[in-house]
Amino acid sequence: MKDTTRKLIEADRKYVWHPFTQMADWGACEPVIIESGEGFYLVDTEGRRYIDGFSSLWCNVHGHKVGKIDDAIRAQLERVGHSTLLGLGQVKSIELAERLVGITPEGLNKVFYSDSGSTSVEIAVKMAYQHWQNRGCRKRKKFIALVSSYHGDTIGSVSVGGIELFHGIFRSLLFETFFVPSPHPYGFDGSAQECKEDSLNKMEGLLKRYGEEIAGIVVEPLVQGAAGMIVHPQGFLRGARELADKYKTLLIVDEVATGFGRTGKMFACEHEGVRPDLMCLAKGITGGYLPLAATLATDEIYESFLGHVSEHKTFYHGHTYTGNALGCAAALASLELFEENGIIESLGEKIGIIEEALKPMKSLAYIGDVRQCGMMAGIELVKDKASGESFESEAMVGAKVCAAMRAKGAMLRPLGDVIVLMPAVAMGVELLKELLCIVSDTVENDLPGIVRGV
């Protein structure tokens, strides 16, 4: 190991507190320190190259060091790095808002910027809440969300989150939310359609009982990412839209993970022709370069905030870096690349390649379920294939499998014992195949040995 790497690792251990990480274990393994990126590769301080198989945590779109995005950021730097949207306009934030309204489902005409997926959901929840207050429907104060959903880590977004491991400890800090079982066909006693109906019926049960109190229904459309790539049965999202309409509440769609091509279309909502009332965007919005997020709202919601200042209908929310100019410039360049490179049109072939590679894995030992929605996939590892019994979480089987892949030059990060495969949507077919070969080889040839060792 180089002396410089050793020093960096020492300083990292001494000063950096890593997210979602048990730091007591951090010292035990040798961390990889990323120094640069090149296309779809990450390069560490030892010069080792890894295929970025998880899009640098689900946000990278066109690869790293992309000329067009780099140039757009540089050009913006020549003008201004940041200026506020509180009381001032900013060129790039205006151009991007117009573009976003143009590409998102019809009806979403207003763009409210922030800087992370968590804040985009926090804002949607607060907007929905205040929308009803402003309209005089004072009882509409609660939300319906799905079990195992993930909407970010701020207190509001945690309140509509349903992952016990992450959220349980904070329960007494959170506002009360109604939870509906997620439509997860794996392990459900019945068909996928029955599973969908079961969740929708339970959602309707809550709406029947508490309809007048519900400010909105919050969902991750099509795929519950952090839950372990749970793929909803077809029609669930549309069903949720219909229920929101029937009980006159709002549908909030969190496209933070699914947006910008991940599911095979620009936005997951398009698959079921759904027009949400509020839509949350982050992760891929800048091509995975900078922290930027947007919450899009309908005119109806927007207009409920209009009035004389003395009516107190103003949305008193905003962050220092709201609508950051560098982020907006990167986002505009990323959207141009989608068009220039025909990214969405190219996805059919890539999705098919992933499907073909995943198919034979279903019958392998210790693989309970294989799920895919477009360019997002999850491979669930289990102790007992027949019963679906999980491994003890302390065994860290998922992490060990990903470590084996890393040694072969592919960077992936598991969610518990679900191996997540989320290559950048712009990744070329040949590199995608190479990545899939590493994944297949590892689950076929290394997984049984890893299981024997735990």
Ligand SMILES: *Cc1c(COP(=O)(O)O)cnc(C)c1O
């Ligand atoms: C990642 C994610 C978030 C949170 O985004 P951050 O930028 O990490 O705050 C919210 N919702 C979904 C669906 C996500 O996948």
